[in-house]
Amino acid sequence: MAIQRGTHIIHTVIPGETIYSLAIRYESDVDTIVRVNGIYPPFTDPFIIFPGQVLVIPRLTVDPTETFYVVQPGDSLGMIGQRFSSALSVIAGTNPTVQNPNFIFPQQQLRLPVFTYDVESGDSLFAISQKTGVPLENILLANSFRPSISPDLIYEGIKLLIPIPASENIVVYQPLPGSTIQDNAQLEGYARAFEANVLYRLVDANDTEVVAESFTTADFAGPNYGRFRDTLSFEREPTASTGELQVYTRSAQDGSIQDLVQLNIVFG
Known part of the structure; x- marks a missing residue:
């Protein structure tokens, strides 16, 4: 199973951003971002991203295996927890930067109980769900607004976000x-x-x-x-x-x- 190690950033594109600017910001690489997000035909024009798209950005430095979500305007911990199938208490309690669960701010990075999986030849969302034990609907919700993820088809080389099962505590x-x-x-x-x-x-x-x-x-x-x-x-x-x-x-x-x-x- 192609579980990916290292640090990954979940970033929502805002107007004016480019793949190059995101690669610089998150210590990544343009070609890597393009490949793992399917930013090429038939999904989209090469190297073109749009506001609202969600990208998974691997950091190329040697880092711990962690996944961070970049907070967007209007987000709340409850909304983020629902999207990634995690209790609000877990996100708040395991992120030292969260002093008040009712207050998070744009561009804040929150560590989430999520890991990344590199899709391999012959994979299907159903098979990945069966092997990990993570419900298919949870995987699809975590990958909302991704440019190359659909319920019916996934492609080799794309990074898939998979929530880690957790309880309240x-x-x-x-x-x-x-x-x-x-x-x-x-x-x-x-x-x-x-x-x-x-x-x-x-x-x-x-x-x-x-x-x-x-x-x-x-x-x-x-x-x-x-x-x-x-x-x-x-x-x-x-x-x-x-x-x-x-x-x-x-x-x-x-x-x-x-x-x-x-x-x-x-x-x-």
Whole structure:
């Protein structure tokens, strides 16, 4: 699966902008922007962009794997969260530049629970949805106003935006949905959890526990979001090629599972 590493910017074109000016602004490259957004026939005239189009711009420097959305006039955190299938609380709580969830400003860059996927030959939106476990309608909504994305057809080389499944209080950034993992893979994300305790387990498609319920601790306890990290040390060999990573908390009152996040994975 062609999950793309590095930093990507989601930018909405405004009047007067050119691909060249955007390449300079975001430390990217004209040809790369053209290729990954399909800015060529039959989608559009070569190198021509229009106000309102949404472009995915890869930074060419060696950066963490992150996706940032550039705030537009009239945006709100609620609107952005709805578009990218994420809770407002997650976006606000994991972006230090957001001091007040009711106040964001144009050109502010917000880190989103979204990753980019390079479309390969033979791909379809349905197949990508099945493999990642992300609903097709969520993928289409995240890619609204893209110049080369349609429900019926996607083209090789285009970068597709895929929302990362999250709950109100937990988001997992590693592993990403549909990615291939092996023993001692890294687990990483953000959580707003009582006493900072984050639980997880890994099961294969036959419901065999590859990693029984374990816990890690976030940097901060609720009501703040804290970053958590751990290693997925396999206790059993997987009995299937695919599985599910479950990350959650438990109620202090009755021990029931809360804030469950479920991610499709492939065993390497």
